[in-house]
Amino acid sequence: MPVTGSCHCGAVAYTLDEEMPTGAMACNCSICQRRGYLLHFTTPEAVIIEAADDAMTDYSFGRGVIRHQFCRTCGCAPVGGGTGPDGKEVIVINLRCTDGIDLDALQIQHYDGAGA
Template sequence: MHKGSCHCGKVAIEVETNLEQVIECNCSICSRKGYLLTFVPRAALNVIRGEDELATYTFNSHTVQHRFCKTCGCAPFGEGKMPTGEAMAAINVRCLEEFDRATLNITPFDGKSR
């Protein structure tokens, strides 16, 4: 179980993930914001605090709801559906606490061409 938050702390999350697969996408939003992402079933994510502090941004196909704090703008996660139709959450690993980022195995993903 990993805990995380936005920058100002108004939004806090916990997520059950092993961080075995982390991607760095080159699409327009991920590259500009510097996201490192891991994907989990939506049920593995719990918003501990600040659900009412979140705003939503969508673009392109509008299939992922990028959730961000209305105060600090930090985006700890997004929500959407897996190709199977299952609800998923895309966790911004950079918003998680207490793990060694140097141990991450980061896989590039070409979202720019999609």
């Protein structure tokens, strides 16, 4: 069954062609800490993102390799993207926006983004 999710107002939605993730990455960098992301990394081929052209806005900082996208209307950040270490496009799903997910059951992998 595909995994679906959306921002709060529904302007931005995603469908992930994978089994429900059982783990997530929690990062302590300056933005992840503030936003409380639970991250799942995947490829552009595995995701369909439905959003009007102007539904999302971007926030980039530092080296600008990650697009911290969020819904212009409700401020939620269901999906983002960036470039991986190998130069390939990476899509980042925020599992906090996933429909029907049991967040407490996720195996959390802590990433020291603040120290990296």
